[in-house]
Amino acid sequence: MNVTELTCSKCHLRYPPGRPYQVCQCGKPLLVQYDLDEVARALTRNRLLERPATLWRYREVLPVERDENIVTLGEGFTPLVPARRLAQKLGLRHLYIKDESFNPTDSFKARGMAVAVSMARELGLTKLAVPSAGNAASALAAYAARAGLEAVIFMPRDVPQANLVEVRTSGARIELVDGVITDCARRLVERQQSEGYFDLSTLKEPYRVEGKKTMGYELAEQMGWRLPDVILYPTGGGTGLIGMWKAFDEMEALGWIDAHRPRMVAVQSEGCAPIVRAFEAGQSEAEEFPHPRTIAAGLRVPRAIADFLILDILRRSKGRAVAVSDDAIMRAIGELASSEGLLAAPEGAACLPALERLIDEAEVSRDDRIVLFNTASGLKYLHLFSTP
Ligand SMILES: *Cc1c(COP(=O)(O)O)cnc(C)c1O
Ligand SMILES: [Zn+2]
Numbered sequence: 001m002n003v004t005e006l007t008c009s010k011c012h013l014r015y016p017p018g019r020p021y022q023v024c025q026c027g028k029p030l031l032v033q034y035d036l037d038e039v040a041r042a043l044t045r046n047r048l049l050e051r052p053a054t055l056w057r058y059r060e061v062l063p064v065e066r067d068e069n070i071v072t073l074g075e076g077f078t079p080l081v082p083a084r085r086l087a088q089k090l091g092l093r094h095l096y097i098k099d100e101s102f103n104p105t106d107s108f109k110a111r112g113m114a115v116a117v118s119m120a121r122e123l124g125l126t127k128l129a130v131p132s133a134g135n136a137a138s139a140l141a142a143y144a145a146r147a148g149l150e151a152v153i154f155m156p157r158d159v160p161q162a163n164l165v166e167v168r169t170s171g172a173r174i175e176l177v178d179g180v181i182t183d184c185a186r187r188l189v190e191r192q193q194s195e196g197y198f199d200l201s202t203l204k205e206p207y208r209v210e211g212k213k214t215m216g217y218e219l220a221e222q223m224g225w226r227l228p229d230v231i232l233y234p235t236g237g238g239t240g241l242i243g244m245w246k247a248f249d250e251m252e253a254l255g256w257i258d259a260h261r262p263r264m265v266a267v268q269s270e271g272c273a274p275i276v277r278a279f280e281a282g283q284s285e286a287e288e289f290p291h292p293r294t295i296a297a298g299l300r301v302p303r304a305i306a307d308f309l310i311l312d313i314l315r316r317s318k319g320r321a322v323a324v325s326d327d328a329i330m331r332a333i334g335e336l337a338s339s340e341g342l343l344a345a346p347e348g349a350a351c352l353p354a355l356e357r358l359i360d361e362a363e364v365s366r367d368d369r370i371v372l373f374n375t376a377s378g379l380k381y382l383h384l385f386s387t388p
Contacts, residue, residue, distance in 0.1 A: 001065040002039050006030040006206055009309055017063075020123045022204050029203040029306050031246065032063050032210055036253040045256055048221060053077040055111055055214035061250055062115060063210055069122040071147040073104035075114045076214050080222040080371070085339045086352075090359060094369040096228070097342060098219065100376065105166060107298075107345070107376030109139035111215070112208030112239060116200055117143035119207040126150060129197040131184030133236065134163035134297045135376055140200060141170040152197055154184035160297050162380040180292050180300050202237035203306045209243045216247025219371065220257055228262050229368040232354055234347035234375055235266035235275055235321075236301035238310035245313045262371075264319040266310060267354040269294035269326060274302055275310055279321035284308055295326045295384055296346040298375065320363065328353035333378060345381060348374030 006015040010028035015021060021030055043060045051057035055076025064070055080096050087095035100108035113136065120128055129152040130140045137153045144151035151172035155163065156179060167174055177184045185201055192199060202208060220227055227248065233241050241264060251257045266275050271294035278286035289302040304310065314321055324332075332352035336344045351372040358364045 002034045002036075002042075002060055003063050003065075004033050004035050006032055009306070020125055020198060021206060022199055023305075029209070029309070030206040032206050034061055034250065036250060040254045045221070045225060055114070055211065055218075058214055058217050061217070062214075063207055064115070064118045064122055066122065069118050071118045071121060071143050072114055073110065073142065073146065075103050075110040075211075077218060078102040080219065081340070081342070083340050083372075086336070089339065090356070091366060092359075092364075092370060093367055096369075096371045097336075097340070097374050098215065098371055099342065099374050100215075100348070101345070101374060101378075105135070105138045105142050106380055107135035107139065108212065108215070108240065108373075109135040110142070112136075112202075112211040113139035113143045113200075115211030116205060116207040117147050117149065120149065120198060120200075121147050125198045127152065127195070127197040128200050129154065129188055129192070129195075130200040131155075131181050131188050132159075132163075133181045133300050134160050135380070136202070137172075138163050138166040141167040141172040144172060145170045150197075152195070154188045156180055156184060160381060161383050180302060182288070182301070182303050201305075202239050203242070209239050209246070211243075212240045213243030213247040213250075215240055215373075216244035217251065219244070220247075220251055223369070225257055227257060227260055228371045230265060230358075230364055230370045231262045232265045232267055232351040232370070232372050234296065234299055234350050234373060235268055235310065236298050236347075237304045238266070238275070238306050240373070240375075241266060241313060242306055242309050245317075261317050264313055264317040265354060265358065266314055266319070266321040267350045268321065268323050269296050269299045269329065269350060270323045271326060272300050272302055273321075273323035274304070275307065275314075276321040276323040278307065278311055279314055284311055286311065295381075296329060296350055298345070298347040299350070320358070322354040322357055324350050324353040324357070330384070336374075337378075342374065343378035344374040345376035345378055346384065347376065348372070349378075
């Protein structure tokens with residue numbers, strides 16, 4: 001195993017591996033550290049070519065110690081699709097869509113949950129709980145079922161129907177909460193003492209972000225070990241953004257990429273844009289966004305525990321935070337489907353109007369290599385479409 005320790009992302013306090021952790025004693029997220037010299041000796045870029053097309057190809061930089069603890073449904077190594085027709089319409093030359101709808105349970109939440117549930121098994125945890133706007137619930141329910149572990153899921157009462165069906169069918173216990181994901185999280189914490197479950201909330205345990213960081217490894221590998229110039233990422237809790245940034249640093253330490261970093265652009269909905277507000281106000285933390293409302297369920301996150309990390313990455317990468325309207329998101333779903341044949345989730349589709357804004361403001365240029373993240377399948381959101 002290559003894990004050396006876990007360190008706090010805020011106060012840098014260090015913790016030994018091999019036991020279950022939630023957050024640091026200061027309340028902020030813990031991040032896994034690896035012996036990257038050891039990894040570099042064991043794994044080269046070329047050796048990856050022989051590996052299976054899942055995120056477990058990056059086994060040496062994942063925290064699971066013993067192979068038999070891995071719980072997998074074949075997650076990761078999703079296609080990076082060139083969007084030629086869309087690029088032409090927008091006057092761009094290199095536009096790609098990282099299509100995360102190919103993951104098990106049809107969203108990229110599978111990446112985080114595959115690794116977190118594997119670690120839960122390794123650490124002997126048996127009862128797992130999560131607050132979720134939808135797709136994290138579906139993913140935990142699936143991986144817990146596969147691992148034979150108990151799952152308790154706290155979801156908003158108005159969660160997308162597809163998520164409710166997935167969770168219910170897999171046999172997980174469902175608690176419906178009046179409110180949004182932060183209200184679900186509060187309810188979970190109230191019950192945690194008496195019920196004794198482990199909290200798998202985004203960045204309140206150290207391993208979901210390890211699963212999601214593999215998107216960064218894949219981008220580098222799929223782009224010939226040269227990172228793109230701009231990444232647009234629909235941001236809720238920010239797990240993917242933080243994970244990819246961590247992956248970039250790890251790959252540079254491994255000697256796999258150079259110091260070039262993409263400009264990271266956090267995309268949110270105007271109805272719930274805490275990160276955009278904080279970014280524009282020059283703040284280093286984000287206030288809770290009042291009355292969050294958006295069709296993009298995964299972006300209905302009014303407060304993120306790792307707000308300070310997200311904002312720091314946006315600034316250090318010379319990136320941006322952009323909010324788009326729900327109407328623009330619905331139009332973008334149509335545009336992506338009709339020009340590229342891809343039925344995107346509203347969260348992923350939000351990246352398109354955000355990109356158009358950056359083009360209008362001359363923040364991206366024709367020759368930039370640009371990646372949009374489609375984070376789930378549009379088929380999980382049929383309730384947004386009126387059928388005849
Ligand atoms: C959870 C979710 C997001 C936000 O992901 P984070 O990495 O937590 O910011 C975006 N899109 C979809 C479809 C999601 O389910
Ligand atoms: Zn700390």
